[in-house]
Amino acid sequence: xxxxxxxxxxxxxxxxxxxxxxxxxxxxxxxxxxxxxxxxxxxxxxxxxxxxxxxxxxxxxxxxxxxxxxxxxxxxxxxxxxxxxxxxxxxxxxxxxxxxxxxxxxxxxxxxxxxxxxxxxxxxxxxxxxxxxxxxxxxxxxxxxxxxxxxxxxxxxxxxxxxxxxxxxxxxxxxxxxxxxxxxxxxxxxxxxxxxxxxxxxxxxxxxxxxxxxxxxxxxxxxxxxxxxxxxxxxxxxxxxxxxxxxxxxxxxxxxxxxxxxxxxxxxxxxxxxxxxxxxxxxxxxxxxxxxxxxxxxxxxxxxxxxxxxxxxxxxxxxxxxxxxxxxxxxxxxxxxxxxxxxxxxxxxxxxxxxxxxxxxxxxxxxxxxx
Numbered sequence: 001x002x003x004x005x006x007x008x009x010x011x012x013x014x015x016x017x018x019x020x021x022x023x024x025x026x027x028x029x030x031x032x033x034x035x036x037x038x039x040x041x042x043x044x045x046x047x048x049x050x051x052x053x054x055x056x057x058x059x060x061x062x063x064x065x066x067x068x069x070x071x072x073x074x075x076x077x078x079x080x081x082x083x084x085x086x087x088x089x090x091x092x093x094x095x096x097x098x099x100x101x102x103x104x105x106x107x108x109x110x111x112x113x114x115x116x117x118x119x120x121x122x123x124x125x126x127x128x129x130x131x132x133x134x135x136x137x138x139x140x141x142x143x144x145x146x147x148x149x150x151x152x153x154x155x156x157x158x159x160x161x162x163x164x165x166x167x168x169x170x171x172x173x174x175x176x177x178x179x180x181x182x183x184x185x186x187x188x189x190x191x192x193x194x195x196x197x198x199x200x201x202x203x204x205x206x207x208x209x210x211x212x213x214x215x216x217x218x219x220x221x222x223x224x225x226x227x228x229x230x231x232x233x234x235x236x237x238x239x240x241x242x243x244x245x246x247x248x249x250x251x252x253x254x255x256x257x258x259x260x261x262x263x264x265x266x267x268x269x270x271x272x273x274x275x276x277x278x279x280x281x282x283x284x285x286x287x288x289x290x291x292x293x294x295x296x297x298x299x300x301x302x303x304x305x306x307x308x309x310x311x312x313x314x315x316x317x318x319x320x321x322x323x324x325x326x327x328x329x330x331x332x333x334x335x336x337x338x339x340x341x342x343x344x345x346x347x348x349x350x351x352x353x354x355x356x357x358x359x360x361x362x363x364x365x366x367x368x369x370x371x
Contacts, residue, residue, distance in 0.1 A: 005102035009170035011040050011272045012105070013295075013340040017167065029096040036161070039295045039340040040272040043112065043161040044124065044143065047094040050077050050156075056090050056146060064127040065092065065144045082157040084225065087149045092125075095143040096159070099135065107135035107167045109143075110274075110292045115162045116312045117360035118226055119151040119219060119256040122162045135165070150314075151219045151256045152239065155227040162228065166272070166292060174332040182268060182333055186299075190264040190306035199276050199330030202309050205262040205357075206324035207246050213368035214242035216249065217359060219256040226362055236359065236366045249322045251315035259313055260357040262325060264306025267297040270339040273331045275309065287313050287329050295336060296343025308356050 005025070012020075014037045020026040021037075029047065036043045053072040059065050069092050077083045085091055101107065109124035110133060123132040127141045135143075145163055147156075156162070179196050182188055188200055195201035206215045217240040224238060236242075240258075243249060251257065267273045273293035298307035311328055322328070359366065 005105075008337045010168070010173060010335045010337040012167040012169060013336045013338055014039050015341060016337065017042050020167075025100050025102060027098045027100065029098075030159075033159075033161075038164065039343050040336060041164045041166045041292055041294065042097070044109070044145065044163045044165055045096040046079055046145065046156060046158055046160045046162065047096050048078060048080055048158050049094065050079055050083060050085065050147075051075075051092045052077070053090050053092055056148070058125065058129055058132065059127060061128050061130060065125050065129075065142070066127075079156060079158045079160075082155050082227075085147055085149055085154050085156055087151065087153055089148065091147045093145045093147060095124075095145055095163075097165075098142045100140045101135070101138050101167075103138045105167055105169050106137040106139070107165050109133040109135070109163050109165045112162060112164050113292075113310070114228075114360040114362065117258060117310065118154065118228070118362070119149070119312065119314070120154060120162060120228075121148040121150050122146065124163050124165065151221070152223055152226045155225055157229065160228050164292060166274075168334075169337055172334060174334045178335070179333055182271065186266060186268045188266050188331075188333075190266070192263065195327070197330075199332045200265075201327045202261040202263050202265070202275075202311075202329045202331060203325045204311060204322060204328045205260050205308070206249055206322065208262070213357065213366070214244050215246060216243040216257055216259040216357065217241065218243055219258075228362070231361045232364050234363045236363050239363070240359065242366070242368075247324050251313065251320045251322055253315050253317055253319060255315065257311075257313040258357070258359060259311040259322075259328075261309040261311060261328070264298060264308055265293070265331065266299045266306055267293050267295055267333070268299060269295045269343045270336050271295060271333050272336060273297070273333045275329050276332050287311050293331065294343065295340055299343070310358055 017037050051069050051073045052075050059068045111122040115122050123146045125144045176196050179200050275291035
């Protein structure tokens, strides 16, 4: 039987996250932002300082992050008035949130959707960590963000939100059996055949968007600066090359692409989903930096009628041909401990409900008639 601190098994919804904040199990250096708590996750805010370090690292079971930063830091820069984080560099930023989790509760972090769509490689680190983005059960201590912009230099500041954290009570309840049950009752994809094997398969769309617009976008090298806190401020053409070719796409090594799934997916209101790491045996590429899908994404409860999964794709060492309809990722679903009071797209400032092929919120709408 669960205690008040440890809810029933599953992903913790916004109500419990807010309760943890109020009771000091999630510690906030500053009062929470009004929209910081999402239906099944908490946005994490950058603190006052960024440390440029020589290389990415994990502290290991005998060291804190602060101890490793003291050894590896090249310099420290204030974020209070904003600072430019350059491409190809690695930065460690203490976050404004720290944790004192109860026994039985662990957490997982991920980049926010907008962070992934900007090719900002971002991971969360805990003291004594041996894995990125994993917070062990009953962890007590600070959180840090490792940030490495890959394509665009970024302007970030104290309070910028690049990462999010999801809390889980007990072991994961994700399973193919759960996905099959949900698909029978909710219709997890709007149409077409369903492929369930270690998750719900998603395939890449390199054809259907071409009639009214591009099938994807390729990031331009040596583009300008992106302010991570400004919405609809940038012209697409200054940063992205639209891809009009249908049917197949050659992924160039170390280039970054924004593509979309053929499937319009739904996440029921009492569940959350995550894009799992892609199997490297079926292609030399990485897909989807930002893997969390909130309750109500693409679902009628959040004023959605199915939403495409936007795919952040980067090839590895060799060119790779991606074909229309090729499986490119898999979604796993987990139940929440209770239904959230609000869901994605339900008047909470959600940026990507009912999305098709969509760049991050920082860009003005793309006009496909201008080539």
